[in-house]
Amino acid sequence: MIAHADTDGAPRRKHGALYRFLMPWVWLTLFVIVFYTIRVRDPRVSTEYPAYLPGAAVELPEYVRENLLTQNPYSRPGTYLRKINGVVIHYVGNPGSTAGANRNYFESLSDGRLNTYASSHFIVGLEGETIQCIPLTEIAYASNDRNADTISVEVCHPDAGGKFYDVTYQKVAELTGWLCWKFDLDPSSDVIRHYDVNGKRCPLYYVEHPDAWEALRGDIAAVKARLVAKAAEEAAKEAE
Numbered sequence: 001m002i003a004h005a006d007t008d009g010a011p012r013r014k015h016g017a018l019y020r021f022l023m024p025w026v027w028l029t030l031f032v033i034v035f036y037t038i039r040v041r042d043p044r045v046s047t048e049y050p051a052y053l054p055g056a057a058v059e060l061p062e063y064v065r066e067n068l069l070t071q072n073p074y075s076r077p078g079t080y081l082r083k084i085n086g087v088v089i090h091y092v093g094n095p096g097s098t099a100g101a102n103r104n105y106f107e108s109l110s111d112g113r114l115n116t117y118a119s120s121h122f123i124v125g126l127e128g129e130t131i132q133c134i135p136l137t138e139i140a141y142a143s144n145d146r147n148a149d150t151i152s153v154e155v156c157h158p159d160a161g162g163k164f165y166d167v168t169y170q171k172v173a174e175l176t177g178w179l180c181w182k183f184d185l186d187p188s189s190d191v192i193r194h195y196d197v198n199g200k201r202c203p204l205y206y207v208e209h210p211d212a213w214e215a216l217r218g219d220i221a222a223v224k225a226r227l228v229a230k231a232a233e234e235a236a237k238e239a240e
């Protein structure tokens with residue numbers, strides 16, 4: 001005997017135990033696929049790097065424009081940056097050039113014709129525009145012996161003296177302070193000049209004016225302190 005029958009005589013099918021068992025898994029699978037598609041498509045939250053890299057899945061400040069170099073042996077070798085122990089500040093040494101022009105120069109090295117190895121994680125420009133060329137999970141070719149454990153920041157300048165414009169200086173302090181906060185670095189010892197790595201006179205003005213360099217470190221420390229306080233405030237609010 002059939003309990004429920006339609007008028008045409010076919011028995012109405014009720015959802016079986018197997019169906020009820022499978023449906024939550026189907027929904028879960030769909031959710032995971034959608035979730036990962038969104039994450040992988042968002043360039044600011046990359047999942048293509050292993051989580052043990054300190055720079056993996058780090059969300060950058062909104063003022064950073066990502067314009068990554070293509071992977072190549074001369075400027076973006078794709079080598080994992082396994083530790084982040086410091087930030088190295090540079091100047092581009094090409095007066096009046098923009099951040100975009102310097103980024104394109106690094107990209108142009110990829111064909112190997114100049115046989116030059118050079119790049120930087122970030123470039124801060126004459127108007128404070130900030131470009132990221134290399135992900136925080138990979139090394140750049142900027143700081144010689146410290147390429148393997150530091151983030152590099154190249155800075156544009158208007159003339160041969162190498163002093164940064166104020167708007168550029170502020171953005172260098174902001175970005176480097178953010179890096180110090182994110183990777184728990186001490187601005188008074190972990191933020192260094194290229195000069196401190198191998199004696200190269202870079203960034204020139206801040207090699208010739210050690211007081212200006214110490215002032216920049218102080219401004220970086222102030223940014224870090226502000227971000228630490230803000231994070232503590234937000235954590236306290238969340239705990240309420």
Ligand SMILES: [Zn+2]
Pocket residue numbers: 089090091142194200202203
């Ligand atoms: Zn340098």
